[in-house]
Amino acid sequence: MPPLLDKLSDWAERADDLVLRMRARLGLLHPLQLVPYRSYGTPTRLYVTGRLLTDKGISEPSADDSRLQNLLNMYRRFESNEIPDAQLLICPADGSEHPIVTDEEGYFRLNLEPTCLPEPIDYLWYPVEIRLQAAPAPLPTPTGLKVQAHVLIPPADAEYGIISDLDDTVIQTSATDLLRMARTVLLRNARSRLPFKGVAEFYRALQLGRNGKRNNPFFYVSSSPWNLYDLLEDFLALNDVPAGPILLRDMALARKGNSQHPSAHHDHKLKEIDNLLLTYPRLPFVLIGDSGQEDANIYREVVRRHPGRILAIYIRDVMRPDRAALVEKVAEDLRDDEHKVEMLLVQDTVQAAEHAAQTGLIFTEAIPAIEEGKHKDETTPEDPGKAKEQGA
Numbered sequence: 004m005p006p007l008l009d010k011l012s013d014w015a016e017r018a019d020d021l022v023l024r025m026r027a028r029l030g031l032l033h034p035l036q037l038v039p040y041r042s043y044g045t046p047t048r049l050y051v052t053g054r055l056l057t058d059k060g061i062s063e064p065s066a067d068d069s070r071l072q073n074l075l076n077m078y079r080r081f082e083s084n085e086i087p088d089a090q091l092l093i094c095p096a097d098g099s100e101h102p103i104v105t106d107e108e109g110y111f112r113l114n115l116e117p118t119c120l121p122e123p124i125d126y127l128w129y130p131v132e133i134r135l136q137a138a139p140a141p142l143p144t145p146t147g148l149k150v151q152a153h154v155l156i157p158p159a160d161a162e163y164g165i166i167s168d169l170d171d172t173v174i175q176t177s178a179t180d181l182l183r184m185a186r187t188v189l190l191r192n193a194r195s196r197l198p199f200k201g202v203a204e205f206y207r208a209l210q211l212g213r214n215g216k217r218n219n220p221f222f223y224v225s226s227s228p229w230n231l232y233d234l235l236e237d238f239l240a241l242n243d244v245p246a247g248p249i250l251l252r253d254m255a256l257a258r259k260g261n262s263q264h265p266s267a268h269h270d271h272k273l274k275e276i277d278n279l280l281l282t283y284p285r286l287p288f289v290l291i292g293d294s295g296q297e298d299a300n301i302y303r304e305v306v307r308r309h310p311g312r313i314l315a316i317y318i319r320d321v322m323r324p325d326r327a328a329l330v331e332k333v334a335e336d337l338r339d340d341e342h343k344v345e346m347l348l349v350q351d352t353v354q355a356a357e358h359a360a361q362t363g364l365i366f367t368e369a370i371p372a373i374e375e376g377k378h379k380d381e382t383t384p385e386d387p388g389k390a391k392e393q394g395a
Contacts, residue, residue, distance in 0.1 A: 009382060034058045034147055039133055039152035040232060041248045043222065045282065046120060046363065049154050051093050051131050052112045055105050057084040064193040064237055073191055080230040085109030094132040102136070108253060110229075120156070126218045128153045132151040136251065155248055157220040157286060162212040162312055162358065163364070164283060164295065166276055167291040168298055169225040169249070172319055173202055174238055193237035201352035201377030203244045208356065208369035210245045221247030224275045225262075226296075228254040233245030250275045269297050273304060281310045287312055289364065291355075294318040294326040299333040306337060306344050313364060316346040317355040353377055 036058035042050045059079035062072070086109045092102040093111075097118040103258060106110050111133075122252075123129050135148040170176040174199045212219045227235070229251045239246055252271050280288065290305065290313060292298025299318055306313050316337075319329050327348060334346035349355045353374055360367040 022366075027156055029030045030305060034136060035135065035142070035148060036080060037091075037133060037135060037148060037150045039150050039231070040229075041236070041246065041249045042151050042393065043129075043220075043279070043282065044129075045156060047116060047281075048327045049095060049115050049131060050112075050119055051115065051133070051152050051154065052110070053088050053133060053152060055084070055086040055091070055111070055135070057108045059083060061233065063165075064195075064234075064241070067221065068195070070191075073195070074390065079233070081228075083230065086138060090136040092134045092136055094134065096130070100248045110253065119239050123156075124153065126158060126216070127155050127220055129156055130154075147293075155220055157283060158216075158218050158379065159212065160216065161218050161220060161286060162214055163246075163287045163289055164220045164279070165206070165209050165289045165291065166222045166224055166279060167206070168226060168237060168272075168293060170297045170299075171293040171321055172199070172291055173206075173223070173244060174198060175236070193234050193241055195369065196238060196241045197240075198244065198380060199352065200380035201356075202380075203242050204369075204373040204376035205352040205356050205359075206245050207243070208365040208373060209359065211365070211369070213363065213366060221245045222279055223247050223249045224272050225249070226252050226271055228252055232256065269301055272297075272301050276301070276305050278310065280305070280312055285313050289314050289359075290316045292317075293321055294323065294330045295321040299330045299346065300350050303333050303337060306342050307340075310342055311340075315359065317358075318348050320348050351377060 017197050034057065036294045037053065038056060039051075039053040040137060042052050045049050050070060059082070061359050062068075062078045065103060068076075085107075087107045089105045089109075091103050091105065091111055093103060095101075095115060095117040099118070101113060101115050103111050103113050117252045121130055131152045131154055133152055134146065135152050138144045143382075157259070167173060187338050206221065210219050211217045223239075224233075232249060232251060233365050235249055235251075236246075238244075238358075239249075273333055276290075290298075290302045292302060297386075299316075302313075302318075306316075318334075320327055320330075330346070330348045334348065338348050345358075347355065347358055349358075353370070356365065356370050359365045
């Protein structure tokens with residue numbers, strides 16, 4: 004970032020801090036909110052992360068929400084008051100307490116080594132308690148503010164993991180069309196945004212695998228900012244897409260690292276995927292993305308850094324010939340080099356599912372349900388629940 008912009012960014016952060024303290028002294032600050040992010044770990048190491056913010060009162064998504072309501076909620080997500088220098092306690096089930104202080108953007112991140120694990124919430128998820136001990140002066144410390152974080156630990160008999168992009172891979176975003184993307188992101192919520200046709204059924208088939216235990220873990224890696232976390236988590240749940248850690252990007256770090264540069268998107272996703280493969284050295288992975296950005300190039304680099312670890316790569320075609328040609332070139336490179344990993348450019352989830360069945364990743368019997376899910380999604384209205392448009 005140029006020195007002048009760097010200084011302006013620093014001044015903006017100082018101004019935010021000053022406004023936060025003034026509002027606290029005047030009693031105008033919204034209640035504090037601890038936001039835990041779904042994360043991942045192993046039986047010997049847990050990664051716990053989240054953020055401390057003021058609660059802006061973002062409502063639960065409804066199919067009846069107007070575009071104006073959705074726009075206001077999106078504004079609230081980005082106009083958040085982050086709480087730096089707050090003292091927290093991370094409390095795993097072994098009875099230990101791990102103090103940590105939120106950073107200048109309100110984030111907290113901790114790698115800890117538990118002496119024992121709690122009972123899982125289900126096959127994959129383990130709870131870890133987070134408590135607020137003290138807010139920074141002059142903010143009052145609310146009594147008993149605590150939340151439960153969920154940490155994914157793949158079982159020993161998981162067949163493989165799945166790393167998936169989100170925008171234009173799971174959720175329709177139109178990232179290659181800026182105006183259409185802006186309308187979609189700003190004016191729709193988790194209920195009115197649309198999944199790609201059949202994606203929920205395909206992802207559930209991958210989670211099931213072929214051992215019938217539904218314990219193959221999902222990880223979602225995206226360059227979207229953490230401010231959108233609640234919307235993305237709600238979207239996955241509402242559309243019955245398998246839950247997984249959602250690994251997003253810090254907007255402040257992106258600004259300082261020049262987020263407009265193509266390598267910013269590339270470096271973030273590559274770093275997160277590297278961390279996952281290093282965390283689970285015995286687990287092979289399936290990679291899923293789209294042709295709209297850099298997923299094909301990123302996944303090629305993953306194959307070369309981690310030989311023998313990638314079972315298949317599925318790239319959804321965003322219907323741009325220039326991007327399709329790039330993916331085909333990368334796919335040819337992967338077929339010809341020593342790693343021999345197949346990268347498929349697919350038109351829809353049924354095409355990906357048929358390949359997954361042929362290569363033994365899912366049951367062939369799962370394909371009719373994926374076809375039915377695709378047909379059902381095709382008949383979903385383009386703007387579901389558009390019942391209130393006043394003021395938009």
